[in-house]
Amino acid sequence: MQIAAGQLVDTNRPIYLIAEAVGYESEASFCRAFRRATGRSPGIWRSERRQEAELAEARHDQEV
DSSP: OHHHHHHHHHOOOOHHHHHHHTTOSOHHHHHHHHHHHHSSOHHHHHHHHHHHHHHHHHHHHHHO
16 A cells, blocks of 8 residues: 555556556455555545645745
């Protein structure tokens, strides 16, 4: 799941390709497992992490 989480944040790869890359035969089974591990669907998790990164970058830019 850590590899998948990294790819969700660091790439724009579709979820089904990330699922395949980490060994799942279907996007649905990957999504269920990801939700069990994180409490969020992969798409929502990706959006939340990207928003957090954007906010952190904006705060950093204001400090500099």
